[in-house]
Amino acid sequence: MNRGKRIDRVYIGILKVLLKEPQALSTGEIWKKLMAEGILGRSESDKKTLNRALSRLEELGLVNGSGGRGRGGKRWELSRKAETMFSQISQRDGIGFLVLLSLLPDEYRELPVFCSIQRIAGRIARRLKTSTVKALNEKFFYQKPYTMRFCPINDEKLEEIVKAIIEEYPVEVIRKDLPIDWPLRESPPTGGNLRKIYPISLFYYDGNFYVGAVRKHGEEWRYRTYLLGSLKLYSTLPHETFPDDREFKKLVEQKRRVGMEFPGPKPFLFKVVLSEIGGRELKIGGALAFTTQLEAREREDGSFEVLLVGYAEPRFCNEFLQKDFIEIYPPEKEELKRLNEIGEVFKKRGINLPPPPRSYRKNLENFREFISILDGLIEKKKRATERARKFKIRE
Numbered sequence: 001m002n003r004g005k006r007i008d009r010v011y012i013g014i015l016k017v018l019l020k021e022p023q024a025l026s027t028g029e030i031w032k033k034l035m036a037e038g039i040l041g042r043s044e045s046d047k048k049t050l051n052r053a054l055s056r057l058e059e060l061g062l063v064n065g066s067g068g069r070g071r072g073g074k075r076w077e078l079s080r081k082a083e084t085m086f087s088q089i090s091q092r093d094g095i096g097f098l099v100l101l102s103l104l105p106d107e108y109r110e111l112p113v114f115c116s117i118q119r120i121a122g123r124i125a126r127r128l129k130t131s132t133v134k135a136l137n138e139k140f141f142y143q144k145p146y147t148m149r150f151c152p153i154n155d156e157k158l159e160e161i162v163k164a165i166i167e168e169y170p171v172e173v174i175r176k177d178l179p180i181d182w183p184l185r186e187s188p189p190t191g192g193n194l195r196k197i198y199p200i201s202l203f204y205y206d207g208n209f210y211v212g213a214v215r216k217h218g219e220e221w222r223y224r225t226y227l228l229g230s231l232k233l234y235s236t237l238p239h240e241t242f243p244d245d246r247e248f249k250k251l252v253e254q255k256r257r258v259g260m261e262f263p264g265p266k267p268f269l270f271k272v273v274l275s276e277i278g279g280r281e282l283k284i285g286g287a288l289a290f291t292t293q294l295e296a297r298e299r300e301d302g303s304f305e306v307l308l309v310g311y312a313e314p315r316f317c318n319e320f321l322q323k324d325f326i327e328i329y330p331p332e333k334e335e336l337k338r339l340n341e342i343g344e345v346f347k348k349r350g351i352n353l354p355p356p357p358r359s360y361r362k363n364l365e366n367f368r369e370f371i372s373i374l375d376g377l378i379e380k381k382k383r384a385t386e387r388a389r390k391f392k393i394r395e
Contacts, residue, residue, distance in 0.1 A: 010053045013039040015078070018063065019086060020119070024075040027054065083127045094124035095136070102140040107150045108209075112159045144207075151208050151229030158228075160236050161211065165199045168242045172196050174232045194234060198242060200252055202228070203259045212259060214251055221248050223255040266312035267356040268366035269335060269342075272320075273327035274304045289323065292353065294338070294345060307331065309342060309356055312369040317377055330367045333360050 017033045018025065025033075031050055034040040040050060054076060057063040062082040065074035078086070101109075101121050108114060125133045164171050173195050201212035209228040214221055242248065274289060289296065292309040299305055303326065310316060342355045356363055 007049065007053060009039055010034070010049060011057060013037060014050075014053055014057060014076075015062065015082065015086060018076065018078045018082075019123070021077075023122070024066070024077040026075050027051070027073070030054075030076060077126075080127055083123065091127065094127065095132075097121065098124055098133070098136050099140045102136065103142050105142050105144065105150070105207075107152070111153060113162050151227055153209065153229050157233040157236075161199060161228075161231075161233060162202065164236060164238075165202060165211075167238070168198075169240050170196055170198045170237045170242075172234045172237065173226070174234050196237075197226070198248075198252075200256055201259070205260055210260070212255060214248065214255070221245070221251050223251055223258070223261070225260055262315065263313055265316070265353060266366040266369060267309055267354050268312065268363045268370065269331045269339075269356045270308070270310050270367050270370075271327075271329055271331055272306050272308065272323070272325050273299070274306060275324045275326050291349070291351060292346075294342065307335065309353075310367070310370055311353070312366045312373060314373060314377070317370065317374045320374065321377060328371070330364055336360055336363065 013034050014030060017030055027050065031040060031047065034050065035042065040046040054063065054065065054074075058065055061079055062085075063076050064079050065076050067073070067075050098121055101117060104114070109118060161171060195215060197211075197213040197215045199211050199213045203210055203212065211226045211228055211231065212223065213226060214223050216222075242252070289304070289306055290308045294307045294309070296304050296306045310320070336356075336358065339355060339358055345351075346353065346355060357366070
């Protein structure tokens with residue numbers, strides 16, 4: 001390689017190194033990275049070549065050096081001019097990127113899988129005015145619900161699980177049952193807690209990450225989800241691939257985007273009357289008291305009658321208990337004629353839930369099951385409050 005091509009390669013190598021790093025690098029750190037790439041060697045002449053290249057790039061306004069004495073003692077970073085020239089992210093896209101990152105929970109920003117996002121965000125921030133970055137940090141943030149609790153993820157090999165999902169190979173994990181917020185303590189694997197799983201998805205639900213995976217259970221393949229914080233990666237098996245098994249492939253295809261599995265939702269159409277407290281939400285144009293709400297009308301007493309789709313299962317019942325309802329009753333038969341309209345409403349709102357059955361009888365069965373579940377939850381809470389009333393205050 002002639003001298004001209006070699007120095008050009010050094011120039012390009014320096015710019016690439018600085019593009020990858022959000023923080024300024026010393027001359028020695030740049031030298032080590034270029035040696036790792038095979039661009040420079042360890043000789044004194046190579047060190048001088050690096051110093052000359054840094055000096056020339058500084059003259060061209062592509063890099064900024066600060067601190068230290070001489071070229072060897074400085075720390076280097078790309079100039080704003082170079083950021084604009086070589087970055088593929090526009091300032092407008094960059095601001096959108098920073099806003100999106102700010103909405104990520106703090107507990108997850110430092111995870112290995114998100115390190116590259118942090119690095120890119122750091123580069124974008126350097127191209128913007130300090131006041132702009134400060135304003136973004138103050139105005140956009142993740143508000144953690146007070147009821148949400150995170151299961152900590154201390155596994156440094158999280159990236160390997162992500163890689164296994166992308167490249168489709170199995171991993172061996174140790175699963176430990178632990179309460180939320182308890183740190184995971186690894187124990188030696190035994191035949192009882194070591195699992196070979198085929199991870200097919202990673203998803204976020206109710207404040208925590210979960211792994212969707214397929215595992216052999218006896219002679220059958222089964223899908224299940226694992227709380228990521230309760231898994232310890234024991235070993236990866238990149239030399240293996242997903243089984244060439246018809247049932248396995250069929251299950252993977254069915255469960256790829258399933259996430260958490262819950263019992264059949266058993267939908268039904270019904271009406272609920274909300275008190276004035278709940279009704280105030282409905283006075284705001286376009287506001288909904290329920291995601292599956294079809295319509296609401298104000299009654300003479302100031303309350304609101306809402307027609308909606310419900311589901312006879314505990315999650316919906318728990319959500320329903322948070323509403324200030326004063327009446328519940330099933331719809332009339334004529335209202336079931338609006339089922340086609342319900343499908344269109346669900347589609348527009350992006351609701352991935354089944355509409356109610358066309359049979360009035362089935363609709364009524366599901367409604368009664370919902371009332372039974374709701375009544376059970378209310379009774380439990382009633383018993384709990386009755387026990388609490390019996391406690392006497394000790395002076």
